[in-house]
Amino acid sequence: QSVLTQPPSVSAAPGQKVTISCSGSSSNIGNHYVSWYQQLPGTAPKLLIYENNKRPSGIPDRFSGSKSGTSATLGITGLQTGDEADYYCGTWDSSLSAWVFGGGTKLTVL
Amino acid sequence: EVQLVESGGGLVQPGGSLRLSCAASGFTFSSYWMSWVRQAPGKGLEWVANIKQDGSEKYYVDSVKGRLTISRDNAKNSLYLQMSSLRAEDTAVYYCATGVGLDYWGQGTLVTVSS
Numbered sequence: 001q002s003v004l005t006q007p008p009s010v011s012a013a014p015g016q017k018v019t020i021s022c023s024g025s026s027s028n029i030g031n032h033y034v035s036w037y038q039q040l041p042g043t044a045p046k047l048l049i050y051e052n053n054k055r056p057s058g059i060p061d062r063f064s065g066s067k068s069g070t071s072a073t074l075g076i077t078g079l080q081t082g083d084e085a086d087y088y089c090g091t092w093d094s095s096l097s098a099w100v101f102g103g104g105t106k107l108t109v110l
Numbered sequence: 111e112v113q114l115v116e117s118g119g120g121l122v123q124p125g126g127s128l129r130l131s132c133a134a135s136g137f138t139f140s141s142y143w144m145s146w147v148r149q150a151p152g153k154g155l156e157w158v159a160n161i162k163q164d165g166s167e168k169y170y171v172d173s174v175k176g177r178l179t180i181s182r183d184n185a186k187n188s189l190y191l192q193m194s195s196l197r198a199e200d201t202a203v204y205y206c207a208t209g210v211g212l213d214y215w216g217q218g219t220l221v222t223v224s225s
Contacts, residue, residue: 002154009154035211037155044205044215045147045155056213088155090212095171099145099157 001026003028004089013110016079020105022072022089034072034091038067039086039104048087049074066069079109112136112214114206120220126196126223132206132216133187140164140184141209145189148202150217158204159191173199196223 011071012018022034036049041056047056049065064075072089089102118130130146145160159170159180170179179192189206203218 033211037212039155044217045212046209046215047213050211050213086154090155090157092210096172098171099160100145101155101157104154
């Protein structure tokens with residue numbers, strides 16, 4: 001059981017928007033930056049969002065992040081079939097002195 | 111361009127040992143925290159350990175404490191994971207990653223613990 005809670009799966013049609021939630025506590029999301037990672041099938045994870053809402057260079061602005069209290073959200077607009085992947089949230093947990101991930105969310109673009 | 115190349119994975123018997131390496135290039139290795147993250151077959155990501163720039167601080171997930179040891183050699187731009195007393199549940203692809211926020215990832219190396 002993961003420290004951070006994500007929905008196991010989400011789906012939407014091409015061109016639509018989807019959000020993926022990540023719920024934690026005061027020892028992790030509540031007091032630390034959240035990152036989001038995309039893992040395409042058969043590949044290594046890639047950083048999508050860092051420091052709650054910042055995009056690394058090369059990441060399109062269709063991807064966005066936000067944080068409120070002990071929850072964070074990843075938003076993806078203009079869905080493409082190439083966005084089908086597993087998405088993970090992650091942050092530091094000061095009570096565990098460990099980095100923690102959500103269980104991952106599988107995005108299906110119908 | 112940041113490159114991280116893991117090596118050293120393979121098949122090992124339960125109770126055995128293995129040393130993973132991660133060769134880094136394209137950035138100032140000595141300026142960044144480094145981490146190991148693993149992914150069991152068909153499962154999600156699990157952070158394993160990280161190490162401060164000068165090696166003075168190390169943190170581990172509880173399940174590997176006392177068995178896995180992270181280290182680095184800044185002169186060789188390399189990160190290591192010494193694995194001992196391996197168990198079946200350590201079977202996974204092991205990734206090295208840069209920075210506190212896991213900014214860049216290698217392609218991973220597979221460790222299989224089985225008799």
